[in-house]
Amino acid sequence: MATPEQRVTERVEGAVQAPASSEPAPKLTFEAKNVSIWYGQKRAIDNVSLNILSKAVTAIIGPSGCGKSTFLRALNRMHELTPKTRMEGTVLLHGENLYSKTVDPAIVRRRVGMVFQKSNPFPTMTIGENVIVGLRLNGVRNQKFLNERLEKSLRMAALWDEVKDDLHKPGTSLSGGQQQRLCIARALAVEPEVILMDEPCSALDPIATAKIEELINELKAQYTIVTVTHNMQQAGRISDYTAFFYLGRLIEFGPTTAIFTNPTERQTEDYITGRFG
Amino acid sequence: MRSKRTDNHTWRKIKSALASTTAFVSAILVILPLGLVFFHLLVNGITSVNWDFFTKLPAPVGEVGGGMANAIVGSLELLAIAGVIGIPVGVLGGVYLAEYGSARINSVLRFLADVLNGIPSITWGVVVYGLVVLRFKSFSVLAGGLALALIMIPLILRTTEEVVLLVPNGYREAALALGVSRWQTIVHIVMKTASKGIITGILLALARIGGETAPLLFTAFGNRFWNHSLTQPIAALPLQIFTYAISPYDDWHRQAWAGALVLVTGIFFVNITVRILTRGRGASVA
Numbered sequence A: 001m002a003t004p005e006q007r008v009t010e011r012v013e014g015a016v017q018a019p020a021s022s023e024p025a026p027k028l029t030f031e032a033k034n035v036s037i038w039y040g041q042k043r044a045i046d047n048v049s050l051n052i053l054s055k056a057v058t059a060i061i062g063p064s065g066c067g068k069s070t071f072l073r074a075l076n077r078m079h080e081l082t083p084k085t086r087m088e089g090t091v092l093l094h095g096e097n098l099y100s101k102t103v104d105p106a107i108v109r110r111r112v113g114m115v116f117q118k119s120n121p122f123p124t125m126t127i128g129e130n131v132i133v134g135l136r137l138n139g140v141r142n143q144k145f146l147n148e149r150l151e152k153s154l155r156m157a158a159l160w161d162e163v164k165d166d167l168h169k170p171g172t173s174l175s176g177g178q179q180q181r182l183c184i185a186r187a188l189a190v191e192p193e194v195i196l197m198d199e200p201c202s203a204l205d206p207i208a209t210a211k212i213e214e215l216i217n218e219l220k221a222q223y224t225i226v227t228v229t230h231n232m233q234q235a236g237r238i239s240d241y242t243a244f245f246y247l248g249r250l251i252e253f254g255p256t257t258a259i260f261t262n263p264t265e266r267q268t269e270d271y272i273t274g275r276f277g
Numbered sequence B: 001m002r003s004k005r006t007d008n009h010t011w012r013k014i015k016s017a018l019a020s021t022t023a024f025v026s027a028i029l030v031i032l033p034l035g036l037v038f039f040h041l042l043v044n045g046i047t048s049v050n051w052d053f054f055t056k057l058p059a060p061v062g063e064v065g066g067g068m069a070n071a072i073v074g075s076l077e078l079l080a081i082a083g084v085i086g087i088p089v090g091v092l093g094g095v096y097l098a099e100y101g102s103a104r105i106n107s108v109l110r111f112l113a114d115v116l117n118g119i120p121s122i123t124w125g126v127v128v129y130g131l132v133v134l135r136f137k138s139f140s141v142l143a144g145g146l147a148l149a150l151i152m153i154p155l156i157l158r159t160t161e162e163v164v165l166l167v168p169n170g171y172r173e174a175a176l177a178l179g180v181s182r183w184q185t186i187v188h189i190v191m192k193t194a195s196k197g198i199i200t201g202i203l204l205a206l207a208r209i210g211g212e213t214a215p216l217l218f219t220a221f222g223n224r225f226w227n228h229s230l231t232q233p234i235a236a237l238p239l240q241i242f243t244y245a246i247s248p249y250d251d252w253h254r255q256a257w258a259g260a261l262v263l264v265t266g267i268f269f270v271n272i273t274v275r276i277l278t279r280g281r282g283a284s285v286a
Helices: A004-021 A068-074 A105-111 A127-137 A143-156 A176-189 A206-219 A232-238 A256-261 A266-272 B002-048 B051-055 B069-099 B103-118 B121-136 B141-166 B169-176 B182-193 B195-210 B237-245 B250-277
Strands: A028-039 A042-053 A057-061 A085-093 A112-115 A194-198 A224-228 A241-246 A249-255
Touching (some): A028 A068, A042 A068, A042 A085, A042 A224, A042 A241, A068 A194, A068 A224, A112 A176, A127 A143, A127 A176, A127 B182, A143 A176, A176 A206, A206 A232, A232 A256, A241 A266, A249 A256, A249 A266, A256 A266, B002 B250, B051 B069, B051 B250, B069 B103, B069 B141, B069 B237, B103 B141, B141 B195, B182 B195, B195 B250, B237 B250
Parallel strands (some): A057 A224, A194 A224
Antiparallel strands (some): A028 A042, A028 A085, A241 A249
């Protein structure tokens, strides 16, 4: 029986080794096929098929209520937490169906981490505890391993230098931008394969936003990142690929430069030039 | 025009003064009984609260002196048993209502819990008498503890549910998004965040049942001696106060006052603990 530490590490090593054997063709992290999602009677996502490439930042843009957050949450089955949801279609993560009956949503979410719009460090925990809580609650007890992972995650989230002397302070004592980076560190600590970000900067000031954007740019060397954003300039700055959603449908998807300079769809052009939305 | 506006202003000021005075007087009226009760207990009881009161058994009829040691220990024992039964059931039930279950079933459960909260406490004594005392042919600590637990459960259930619902959904989502299982999220994140509120609910429920007399009348029954078995009758402070208060002896009356003073002081301290626990409520949830 492998210890929890080994299990975590094995899985992570597996994920890291995989790209080494990759062909020149870009590797796919997600393949969403004919995804439709209903909230009760309301159809939030209408037959969306979308491939998300590995080690790149994919931005999902679109006006409010277009289903971009719903689609993002479908990538790690978070949308299932909303009562009365129904889904059709499949989502493959590295070729494996996330929605097959034998797959535990908790495992999916361990592989596909998430950062939310509003930073939400646990108020009962210190900065340090917040970072390693995912590992702890998944059964990791080895203190040395936890300490190493704590520092590594905080360094990756570009927060280590700011908090290394205050690890015992409450997570909620940090500033808004720091809290959001703490949440990113918390998501990184369980070493997911993908990080989903649901408007991670919309509650932050421009300086904190710039830091998160810089961080996203660094993280894409190791992680596949999918982010929802309201901010068109931000999508342009941080993403390699952009998907434009409108009224629950995927209108256009392609390299960000192409979408922004030469959109093929009229609706995309209207949206990114600010004619509506 | 100008004078009318001034008139208006004066009238408004009068109305405002009237309203705040009424509110102030009402507030005083609310606190007044507490002050009077406590004052009365102090005047009548303080002389009998002495070392003997806490350490001695009740004196036999006709003899002066003695204490309520067995009743004090008995009350604590009954509270412990009620807590062992009532706290887990109440807390888990409250968590279930807040976290699981369908909206329709939950609204029924919630309604039933509110009905239970409104049931006169002597009813619980009768119920337990019928179910436990008659069956085992004996008044007992267990029967008394059970009757108190039954009063406690709906109280704790509702307060737990309320404070668990106050925990923002973002924390649940954050934990679930880390691949933490549902029940671990509930235990380690949600309940931990709401722990102050849950503990407050438990303490308030304990304070409430600590003073209950009626449900103990034919369950714990009372006992003038030490209790040595969970299946035997036991003394309790409120029961002893009741027995002594309706007795014809002056010395017993004095002891009843002392008992009431001790009981009220105990409950008072539980409430102070609750206040301390809930201080800075705004900082974290509940």
